[in-house]
Amino acid sequence: MGQTASEKIISRAMGRIVKAGEIVHPEPDLITVHDWYVVNFDKALQEFGVDRLYAPGKVLISTDHEPVAVSAAASARQKQVREIVRKYGITHFYxxxxxxxxHVFPMELGLVRPGMLVLAYDTHVTNYGAIGCLGIALVVEVSELLACGSVWVRVPETVRVNLKGRLGKGIAIRDIAQRLIKDLDPDLVDYTTVEFGGPALADIPVDLRMTLCNTPLEIGAKSALVDVDQRALDWIAPRAKAPFTVTNSDPDATFKAVIDYDLGMMEPQVAAPPTPDNVVGVSQVAGRKVDYAFIGSCASCSLTDLRDAAAILKGRTLAPGVRLVITPGTQEIATRATAEGLTQIFYEAGAMLTAPGCGPCAGGRIGTIGPGEVSINTGTRNDPGRLGPKDAEIYLASPLTVAASAVTGRITDPRELL
Amino acid sequence: MDFTYRGRCWKFGDNIAVDGDMMPLEFALQRETRLEVLGPHLMGGLDPDFAKKAKPGDIIVAGKRFAQGNPHIQGLLGVAALKLGLVVESIPRGSFRNAINAGAPILPRCPGVTGMADTGDALEVDFAAGRFRNLTRCTEAQFEPLDPSLLETIAIGGWKAKVLARVAKMKAAAG
Structure with missing residues (x-):
């Protein structure tokens, strides 16, 4: 009997064959924590009486939730983070x-590779599935992991999604990723790895595969993976810092369900308040006035996403009264967007660019909106309060739909502008 | 390890929300974790007198997606505070981890269990063996037991106590 990719990856970490449903204590290949949680884990370790990490060389800390400190408290926290990094001898500090x-640059830098097991603080670590790395979030239990080297993990079952068909004009992978979590049964997906493959995969750029891996956790998935194909290998090979093993599911592995999903959907999709799976066709919300638009977040911050936004914004300007913030995901993406002339298009349209990272999606610390205002953006979540005021309305959509809406000042089907 | 609860059944339906139904949201926002504060409010959104009526060893039997919503631990800490057991048809993974971390014994995957008991029935649940007995109806069912390592966490009093013990053990081993 074959194994799923998740079973294989955890089996390798355990040094023995494991099966879905088992409770195991694997030691991960990498542990990721973000700027905002570093002080918290340090405090937890002090409470546990721990003064050194189990494996400081495996820990990666990123500065993405608030790279440009917007308060005195934030500056002080950044200073504390640097001190904590030195204290524990953490090697991968960014x-x-x-x-x-x-959730993005460790793949670009080849620190995250196919077949790896990454355990993390933050939920959207599932992005690493884009290149066949199993990322699992632990939230506060990351403190135990840092202190003791492992935590319990239930080996997930796998829901296999075979993608087929072709994207229509004006439809983005973000539309597919959003619609999918409305269509999948949360009871089926809970605690599983959602795994993508199928004939349409070859048409999907690696950077958009992160988007596919980003949304399933919103309905309870534990992780997400994409089959590593030639297109992925071409992307990974020049970046990988060490050898790796492609770890796809065996054809005769046991899947909890196998679903065929057609990319040929009829119209762009919008997640209406208050949850990311409250997804409707754009025609149902078109015309709603918007005040604030944002393109970025770990769900949609890639070069391909920025190219989509630029395709709409080129030669156009924002509607009066509308603000548009664009946050490239990483330093590399920002550099390449500038080299391609995208940055110029954004500035000429009236957009503001922020430092690479989470942008306004990180809980409304930068780029908040006013009370009662309406935002359409590519963030991960649209809970009340995500961008500050609880009474603001947040719609989630593809970079194409967000850019089109920023240009017209109303939620707009991007096909009207393409 | 013997891990058996004997008590009365308190039955609830599907989609019991961790915020609101099980525990006021305010406690989650305040990051309140004191058991003596949380216990008296357990299930108060559905039955304001629940905490007064429930006794240690009683069992909450619930349907699908128990403790659904944002995975706040406060509702599960309330269960641990009143020393109740949980037998549920399903529970989202964040709340399952929270149940273990709170030190609340649970059988997390018990399809059909809400048809096997009613509020007031006398129950006996062996969490280590996965055995569910309805003493009032003289019926018995077998479900997936809880993994021994998770039972240990519950027995020691939840996540923080578990980590402290683990750290102490590591330090002792390192000399």
């Missing part, structure tokens, strides 16, 4: 302006 979004 300070403000270095790297960018921790």
């Amino acid at each position: 300070d403000a302006g270095r790297g960018g979004h921790g």
Whole structure:
């Protein structure tokens, strides 16, 4: 009997064959923590009486939730983070302006590779599935991991999604990723790895595969993976810092479910308040006036996303009264966007660019909106209060739909502008 | 390890929310973790007198997606505070971890269990063996037991106590 990719990856970490459903204590290949949680884990370790990490060389800290400190408290916290990094001898520290979004740049830098097991503080670590790395979030239990080297993990079952068909004009992978979590049964997906493959995969750029891996956790998935194919290998090979093993599921592995999903959907999709899976066709919310637009977040911050935004914004300007913030995911993406002329298009349209990282999506510390205002953006979540005021309305959509809406001042089907 | 609870059944339906139904949201926002504060409010959104009526060893039997919503631990700490057991048809993974971390014994995957008991029935649940007995109806069912390592966490009093013990053990081993 074959194994799923998740079973294989955890089996390798355990040094023995494991099966879905088992409770195990694997030691991960990498542990990631973000700027905002570093002081918290240090405090937890002090409470536990721990003064050194189990494996400081495996820990990666990114500065993405607030790279440009926007308060005195934030500056003080950044200073504390640097001190904590020195105290524990953490080797992979990416300070403000270095790297960018921790759910993205470790793949660009080849620190995250196919077949690896990464355990993390933050939920969207599932992005690493784009290149066949199993990322699992632990939230506060990351403190135990840092102190003791492992925590319990239930080996997940796998829901296999075979993608087929072709994207229509004006439809983005973000539309697919959003619609999918409305269509999948949360009871089926809970605690599973959602794994993508199928004939349409070859058409999907690696950077958009992160988007596919970003949304399933919103309905309870534990992780997400994409089959590593030739397109992925071409992307990874020049970047990888060490040898790796491609770890795809065996054809005869046991899947909890196998679903065929057609990319040929009829119209762009929008997640209406208050949850990311409250997804409707754009026609149902088109015309809603918007005040504030944002393109970025670990769900949609890639070069391909920025190219989509630029395709709409080129030669156009924002509607009066509308603000648009664009946050490239990483230093590399920002550099390449500038080299391609995208940055110029954004500035000429009236957009503001922020430092690479999470941008306004990180809980409304930068780029907040006013009471009662309406935002359309590419963030990960649209809970009340995500961008500050609880009574602001937040719609989530693709970079194409967000850019089109910023240009017209109303939620707009991007096909009207393409 | 023997891990058996004997007590009365308190039955709830599907989709019991961790915020609101099980515990006022305010406690989550305040990061309140004191058991003596949380216990008296358990299930107060559904039955304001629940905490007064429930006794240690009683069992909450619930349907699908128990403790659904944002995975705040406060509702599960309330269960641990009143020393109750949980037998549920399903529970989202964040709340499952929270149940273990709070030190609340749980059988997390018990399809059909809400049809096997009613509020007031006398129950006996062996969490280590996964055995569910309804003494009132003289029926018995077998479910997936809780992993021994998770039972240990519950027995020691939850996540923080577990980590402290683990750290102490590591330090002792290192000499």
